[in-house]
Amino acid sequence: MHPLIETEALTRTLPGELPVTLVRDVSLRIDRGEFVAIVGPSGSGKSSLLYLLGLLDRPTSGRLTVDGEDTADFDEDRLADLRLAKLGFVFQFHFLLPEFSLLDNVALPMRRLARLRETEIVARAHALLDDLGLQGHAHKHPHQISGGQRQRVAIARALANQPLLILADEPTGNLDSASSANVRDLLRSLCRTQGTTVVTVTHDLGFAAAADRQIALVDGRLAPQA
Numbered sequence: 001m002h003p004l005i006e007t008e009a010l011t012r013t014l015p016g017e018l019p020v021t022l023v024r025d026v027s028l029r030i031d032r033g034e035f036v037a038i039v040g041p042s043g044s045g046k047s048s049l050l051y052l053l054g055l056l057d058r059p060t061s062g063r064l065t066v067d068g069e070d071t072a073d074f075d076e077d078r079l080a081d082l083r084l085a086k087l088g089f090v091f092q093f094h095f096l097l098p099e100f101s102l103l104d105n106v107a108l109p110m111r112r113l114a115r116l117r118e119t120e121i122v123a124r125a126h127a128l129l130d131d132l133g134l135q136g137h138a139h140k141h142p143h144q145i146s147g148g149q150r151q152r153v154a155i156a157r158a159l160a161n162q163p164l165l166i167l168a169d170e171p172t173g174n175l176d177s178a179s180s181a182n183v184r185d186l187l188r189s190l191c192r193t194q195g196t197t198v199v200t201v202t203h204d205l206g207f208a209a210a211a212d213r214q215i216a217l218v219d220g221r222l223a224p225q226a
């Protein structure tokens with residue numbers, strides 16, 4: 001197996017009179033194509049760890065390697081480039097742009113990356129929406145579709161640039177059980193069929209059980225293996 005993410009003693013402390021350590025001494029490895037669930041009690045640091053892995057926050061100490069690149073010396077621009085080219089994000093709330101059509105929401109990361117011509121971008125955005133069961137909805141706006149459909153658009157957007165890694169924070173937290181199962185199966189099949197790595201924070205036990213592996217946190221640390 002090839003490691004996609006490796007961390008060594010990753011630690012994130014918020015400074016202040018009473019410093020708060022969100023993530024402490026986390027050393028882990030996630031391989032390509034794995035479907036991993038980060039689990040743990042509320043406040044155990046799951047989202048904080050996900051933000052570090054997604055290069056949305058920076059560690060105070062420790063090492064983080066993504067796809068073989070040690071990110072320690074990366075400036076903000078380089079981190080943003082790496083995020084845009086290799087990572088896709090899905091959050092509990094979809095963060096689709098309300099004034100844009102679904103097609104334009106999905107096209108946006110491709111337009112920013114600017115590796116494809118506009119006709120290719122539009123064709124790929126259509127194909128992604130079709131793959132996610134949203135055929136016929138491309139020109140609608142986010143408020144015209146259901147919550148489950150919006151989350152599928154968010155997944156289509158996350159897939160736009162063919163990321164190596166999808167990071168999801170409670171992607172089903174806001175959905176009914178049928179839509180949750182659908183989103184879970186979709187993420188799982190991405191790992192199986194396309195080799196995409198998926199790391200998701202979840203409170204949903206069914207979702208966690210569907211993962212290849214669980215990473216359990218307690219008080220910002222890896223929980224001892226059972």
Ligand SMILES: Nc1ncnc2c1ncn2[C@@H]1O[C@H](COP(=O)(O)OP(=O)(O)OP(=O)(O)O)[C@@H](O)[C@H]1O
Pocket residue numbers: 014020021022040041042043044045046047048049
């Ligand atoms: N900006 C901040 N300032 C102070 N404390 C923070 C900040 N961000 C997070 N925390 C605290 O750090 C701890 C870890 O938070 P985090 O959101 O990572 O946990 P979590 O496991 O994802 O929680 P939940 O399951 O409730 O979403 C919590 O105790 C939280 O209150």
